[in-house]
Amino acid sequence: MKWLGDGTVDRLRANMQVPDLSGTRYRAIRFLASGGMAEIWLAEDTVLKRNVALKVLDANDSPDLASRLLREAHILAALEHPGIVPIHDAGTLADGRVFYCMKYVEGLRLDDFLTRVPALADRLRLLLRIAEPLAFAHSRGIIHRDLKPENVMVGPFGEVLIMDWGLGKAFEKSAEASIGAPALAALRDTPERMIELITNHGSVLGTPGYMAPEQWQGEVARMDQRTDVYGLGAILSFMTSDDRQSETRVPRPISAISSKAMHSDPSRRYSSVEAFTADITKYLADSPVSAYRESLLERLARVFNRHRTAVILIAVYLLMRLLFILFSRR
Amino acid sequence: MNKVMVGIILGAILGALDGMTAWFTPAARPGIVGIVFGSTIKGIIAGILIGVFARKVHSLALGIVFGLGVGLFLAFIIAQLQHGYYLQIMLPGGMVGLIVGYATQKYGRAPELQNAASVR
Numbered sequence: 220m221k222w223l224g225d226g227t228v229d230r231l232r233a234n235m236q237v238p239d240l241s242g243t244r245y246r247a248i249r250f251l252a253s254g255g256m257a258e259i260w261l262a263e264d265t266v267l268k269r270n271v272a273l274k275v276l277d278a279n280d281s282p283d284l285a286s287r288l289l290r291e292a293h294i295l296a297a298l299e300h301p302g303i304v305p306i307h308d309a310g311t312l313a314d315g316r317v318f319y320c321m322k323y324v325e326g327l328r329l330d331d332f333l334t335r336v337p338a339l340a341d342r343l344r345l346l347l348r349i350a351e352p353l354a355f356a357h358s359r360g361i362i363h364r365d366l367k368p369e370n371v372m373v374g375p376f377g378e379v380l381i382m383d384w385g386l387g388k389a390f391e392k393s394a395e396a397s398i399g400a401p402a403l404a405a406l407r408d409t410p411e412r413m414i415e416l417i418t419n420h421g422s423v424l425g426t427p428g429y430m431a432p433e434q435w436q437g438e439v440a441r442m443d444q445r446t447d448v449y450g451l452g453a454i455l456s457f458m459t460s461d462d463r464q465s466e467t468r469v470p471r472p473i474s475a476i477s478s479k480a481m482h483s484d485p486s487r488r489y490s491s492v493e494a495f496t497a498d499i500t501k502y503l504a505d506s507p508v509s510a511y512r513e514s515l516l517e518r519l520a521r522v523f524n525r526h527r528t529a530v531i532l533i534a535v536y537l538l539m540r541l542l543f544i545l546f547s548r549r
Numbered sequence: 550m551n552k553v554m555v556g557i558i559l560g561a562i563l564g565a566l567d568g569m570t571a572w573f574t575p576a577a578r579p580g581i582v583g584i585v586f587g588s589t590i591k592g593i594i595a596g597i598l599i600g601v602f603a604r605k606v607h608s609l610a611l612g613i614v615f616g617l618g619v620g621l622f623l624a625f626i627i628a629q630l631q632h633g634y635y636l637q638i639m640l641p642g643g644m645v646g647l648i649v650g651y652a653t654q655k656y657g658r659a660p661e662l663q664n665a666a667s668v669r
Contacts, residue, residue: 532651536563536644543637544573 238275239314245273254383256284261323264307271307275318285317287385292319294361294387302352304372304380324380330368333458339473342458343499348379350451350499354492356381357444362390364442366450367429368457390443429453432483445485448495452480452488455499472502475511552657556600557593559652563645564592570641591627595619595646596653603653604660612654613647620646 237247238260245262251272252259260273276288295306309319326332329349336342349371353363363370364386372380431449433441456477459469476498482488489495498508505525507513513521523530550558568588571577577584599616606612624642628635 529648529652529655532644532648536641536648539644540567540570540641543641544570547574547637 238273238316238318239312240273241313243310243312245271245320247273254385256385257288262320264320270323271320272323273318273320275312276316288317288319291383291385291387294384295319295321298352298356298359298361298384300352300355302348302379302381303356303384304382324372324374324382326372326374326378326380328369329371329373329454330457332373333368339459339470340503343455343473343503345373345379346451346455346458347496347499349381349454350492350496352379352381353447353451354496356387357447357492360389362388362442362444362447363450364388364434364446365426365429366447366454367426368454369426371454388442431485433485441485443485444491445488448480448489448492449485451492451495452477455480470502471517472498472508472511472513476502476508479510550656550658551600551660552603552653553597553600555657556596556598556603556649556653558596559649560592560594560596560599560645561589562592563648564589564595567592567641567645587627591623591642592645592649595623596649599646599649600653600657603650603657607654607659609651609654612650614650616646616648616650616653617643618646620644620649 236250236258238258240247240262244264244266246265248261248263248270250258251261257274257276260275262271262273263269264271274288274291276284289309292306292309295303296309299305304324305322307320307322309317311317329345333342336345353366356363361384363381363384365383366381370381370383372382374380427435429450431442431446434446434449455473459473459477476495479487479498480489480495489498494509498510501508505521507518507521565585565588568585569581571584571588572581595616598619599612602615603612606615621639621643623646624639625635627642628638631638
């Protein structure tokens with residue numbers, strides 16, 4: 220009897236995991252990543268001759284997970300926005316696994332990309348762009364519920380994409396008008412789905428540190444766009460507290476914005492993504508932010524910063540005038 | 550506020566201020582009203598010229614250079630009429646032009662943006 224080598228075993232194991240794409244237009248190229256319920260494969264669309272990403276349910280699947288992957292596909296299909304990865308196709312493979320096909324995004328995750336963006340102002344501008352697709356989704360009545368740096372991709376041309384809408388949820392009636400009743404029915408939380416969300420493997424689905432309190436407490440009725448505002452606040456906190464930023468003190472208005480966005484009581488958070496981004500925009504423009512009441516000294520410093528050149532020019536002018544007066548009296 | 554209006558208001562304020570400092574020169578005190586009036590008119594003229602330039606040319610650097618030039622030129626004419634005080638008149642005059650040139654480019658609103666804002 221001949222024993223198989225470790226390399227051979229690894230190759231066999233890898234081959235077993237390769238999704239059975241027979242009968243489809245796709246050809247698997249390589250494994251990209253693995254999530255909680257699915258794998259992502261780089262594949263070639265043999266008809267259009269382009270690379271795509273296939274999200275395929277894990278081999279040891281379940282009907283619940285299959286419906287969750289399809290829900291994610293429905294959400295992506297309902298949300299056509301440059302900041303949301305476009306979906307091309309969805310279905311079931313020959314091996315019974317549910318999959319969907321989306322654009323292959325070559326880029327970096329936000330947490331990796333931030334190492335290239337040391338300046339706070341640039342990071343805040345990046346955050347504003349992350350908020351855009353989110354605000355769009357909210358306008359369609361859909362919330363993400365799993366915002367975190369790992370779920371944000373920055374493409375090679377600086378395009379920002381929000382990924383992994385697996386925990387997405389329709390949260391208001393306007394969703395029906397914007398995405399249609401059949402799709403909406405698939406996105407609503409049913410009691411069965413809530414059991415799945417809350418008790419799957421004895422834990423709440425989501426990411427600790429980025430999950431709003433109402434989410435980890437399983438209070439579905441209280442989840443709305445402010446649940447995502449919490450996630451944005453957590454991302455802001457992450458952006459301002461990583462290694463590169465820790466050398467410099469986080470400005471108080473930014474800390475206040477982050478704290479307000481992450482308030483445990485949803486009614487005391489920003490009411491919408493737009494309200495959150497308005498404060499960030501004001502901070503970038505050296506204007507007062509709603510989340511922070513500044514002292515007189517801080518206000519003066521901010522006004523000076525905003526009009527630094529004008530103040531210096533006028534000061535020089537007045538000083539020159541003063542010198543003329545003093546010399547004319549001699 | 551549009552660029553021309555920024556130029557006129559700032560030019561008038563700085564021109565008047567410029568004229569008022571003549572009060573500290575005893576020899577000039579008797580004619581202080583005329584000096585303030587003339588200086589204000591000079592500031593307004595400079596403001597209009599610089600504001601119109603800022604509407605046509607959207608460049609901070611060119612706006613500053615143009616403002617400085619206009620301020621110096623108008624102050625030179627005043628100094629010629631005064632037969633002296635070139636430094637005392639031209640240096641502040643140039644400075645006023647420079648400030649107005651900066652302010653019109655930096656704070657004045659371009660006509661296109663104004664139209665867009667009024668449509669909203």
